[in-house]
Amino acid sequence: MSQGINIYLYFSKVFTGDMFMAVGQDRPGLISRTVTYIGRRSDLIWDLLLEHLWLIIVSISIAVVVSVILGVIISYKSSLAATVLTICQIMMTIPSMAMLAFMVPFFGIGFTTGVVALILYSLLPIVRNTYTGIKEISPAVVESAVGMGMTEWRVLTKIKIPLARPVIMAGIRTATVMIVGIGAIAAYVGAGGLGELIFQGISRSHEPMIIVGAIGVSIIALAFDFVLSWGERRLAAVGKVREAKQ
Amino acid sequence: MIKIENVTKKFPGMEIPAVKDLNLEIKEGDICVLVGPSGCGKTTTMKMINRIHEPTSGSIYIDGQDALKMNPIKLRLDIGYVIQEIGLFPHMTIEENVATVPNEKKWPKEKTKKKVAEMLTLVGLDPELHGKRYPSELSGGQRQRVGVARAMATDPPIMLMDEPFGAVDPITRAKLQNEFLRIQERVGKTIVFVTHDIDEAIKMGDTIAVMRDGELVQHASPNDLLSAPADEFVSSLVGRNRSIKRLHLIRIREILSDLDRPKPAKVDTSVDDIRKQLDESDIRSVMVVDRDNKLKGIIGINDLKKKTGEQAADYIQELDQSVTSDATLNDALSVMLECGEGYVAVVNEDDQYQGTITLGDLLNVVKEDE
Structure with a gap:
């Protein structure tokens, strides 16, 4: 409960204009404290950001391979399609905390658990898009x-996958952006990343940490979204009218 | 060449077989047209030849070899295949599309490139202009041409064509049909051609196999089919106006040489000469050509009164349509009806004037037949 009140207080401070000096206190306001924090701990923040990126890249790379293979298999075996897609859908509905906690007995605490959980979350968009593509x-x-x-x-590699590629890419983008957010929670099981800042910030009531963690996660998500949607457009352009070039 | 023996095809879950105990023999170099209403099993029959569908029972021989015992991939590589929707690969350029089978056969790059250019030229496309484009940038007629070029790229002795000229307007279709027949005269492939259009069947076929409910009703030459339909079904399919249908069977060049027509005027012929020519005969117009004998237009008696000038060039009315000499009489008739004129100019591939066909000539042909 006190956590909630704290969060409410940050926002009331931010939005009432008193951003540099906290009300009734003689310590600096939230934004200036955040800037100071970034300056002081830039090494740590940078490391955690890279760790977070690495977690996402490893997870999505494995997920793409697994999901595309799954998607291709169910495109040949339609009887399996409904079952596989339902299982993937159920994965997505499991709350991330529960999923991570459930993984710990099998994979221990650390990076692997985070990766496995993130792979399971990213299955549905990619498998489904590969299949429909x-x-x-x-x-x-x-x-x-x-x-x-x-x-x-040859039909699969020369015709089917190239033609389904824009749709598959859209699935990969959805999955990536989604697990960037879930990746923050993976810090809970020691997978590292910007989630650590957020969790520590909460337990220490250290607002700048929370803010830096949250903004970092958003930046990563936006960056992935930007790069992948650019790739998606490039692929979708193949086979479309290219009169402008001629 | 292709021999279909007692072939039956029953699709799983269907009570009635799609094809029932079918026997059909297609000679080398012939176009055999399978024709019939939809659901008669004509497409299924065609697709059993390259084993897209496997027959439930019976056998198919190609050049005496049992097709059902061959490796299906090897079998298909030597059979050209064009389907109704063409199925060009949208993510590949026209060149890459045509190179499909050469690539599957692992031809060297240079050979493939030469062949692709040759095939595109053969079907009337410019390899430079169209080769690097994508299918979505082509018109319907051009896509059909690419489909044919792709199917013929490795010179397969057999071609299967399922309504290959189906998705275009009638004029383009007639043009594609004529071009294809011209190509066929040169390459002499064994072709199984599926259509539901009896007119197309009569025009394209060396033999026509009429099918109904999965059974072969009649297999005969177009002429025999028109003069002696096997039963009610065939005669209703052929329709009542058989003499008009016969116009599909005769090419313009076959009657053109027997016609006595006035010589065309040149662009620089003086008006007085033309007037004299028209006055002396009972014809009311004269075609005009340029120095290379290319058709420029027509001058009618009335045009001479309306306009002024000294040379034929000043009076020319342009013609909307002309036909090539390898078109059928029916094509000529359609053009006449479309333009609302009683004549049509005949040109060769280079647009050089060959003669004129009139409605009266067509009537004479129909009369002689009866």
């Missing part, structure tokens, strides 16, 4: 590829 390809395109004598493997 492949299913939405015009049957005529696939049939003419098969009819001309392409092997199933």
Whole structure:
């Protein structure tokens, strides 16, 4: 409860204009304290930011491989599709705290647990988009590829995956942005990252730490979103009209 | 060349077989058209030849070899395949699309490149201009051409075509059909051609196989089909106006040489000469060509009164449409009806004037037949 009141107080301070000097106190306001904190602990913040990035990159890389393979498999075995997609969906509905706590007995405390949890969370968007991306390809395109004598493997790698790629990329982007946020909570099981700042800030009632952690997470999320949506647009442009270039 | 023996196909979960005990033999170099209403099993029959569908029972021989015992990939690489929606790969350029089978056969790059350019030229596309484009940048007719070029890229002896000219307007379709027949005259492939359009069947087919409810009703030459339909179904499919349908079977060049037509005027012929020519005969107009014998237009008696000038060039009315000499009489008729004129100019591939066909000529042909 006191946590909630604290958070309320930060915001009331920030938004009532008294941003540099706390009301009735002779210590500096929130923003100037945050700036001071960043200046003082920039090494730590930078390390945690990189750690957070690393956690996300490792998790999403593994998740992409696993999910695309899963998505391709269920595009061939439609009987499995509903089951696999439902399981992935259930994964997403498990609260992250519960999921992490549940993982600890199996993977211990630390980076691995965080990665495993993040992979499980990112399955659904990628598996689902891979599946629909492949299913939405015009049957005529696939049939003419098969009819001309392409092997199933060639059809998959030359036709199906390239055509589904923009949709798969959209899934990867959704998953990445989502697990950047969940990644902060993974600090709870010792996976490191900016979550550590947030958790420590809360337990020490040290507002600047919380703010730096939260803003750092947002910056990472926005950066991923920017880079991946750029990639998505590039891929979607393939096969579209390119008259401007000619 | 292709022999289909007692073939039956039953799709899982269906009570009635899609194809029932079918026997069909297609000779080398022939176009065999499978025709019939939708659901008659014509497409299924075609797709069993390259084993997109596996027959439930029966056998299919290609050049005496049992197709059902061959490796399906190897079988398909030697059979050109064009389907209704063409199915060009939207993420690949036209060149890459046409290079599909050469790439699957692992041809050297140079050979593939040469062949792709050759095929695009063959179907009337410019490799320089169109090769690097994507399918979405092409018109419907151009896409159909690419589909044909892609299917023929490695010179397969057999081609399967499922309504390859289906998705374009009638004029473009007639043009594509004529071009394809011209190519076929040169390459002489064995072709299985599926359509629901009896007119197209009569025009394209060396033989026509009429199917109904998965069974073969009649397999005959277009002429025999028109003169002796096997039963009610075939005659209703062929329709009543058989003499008009016969116009599909005759090419313009076949009757053009027998026609006695006045010589065309040149662009620099004087008006007096033209007037004299028209006055002396009972014709009311004369075609005009340039020095290379290219068709420029037409001058009618009335045009001479309306305008002034000394040379033919001053009076020319441009023509909206012309036909090539390998078009059928039916194509000529459609053009006449469309332009609302009783004649149509005939040109060759380079737009050089070959002659004129009139409505009267068509009537004569139909009369002779009956």
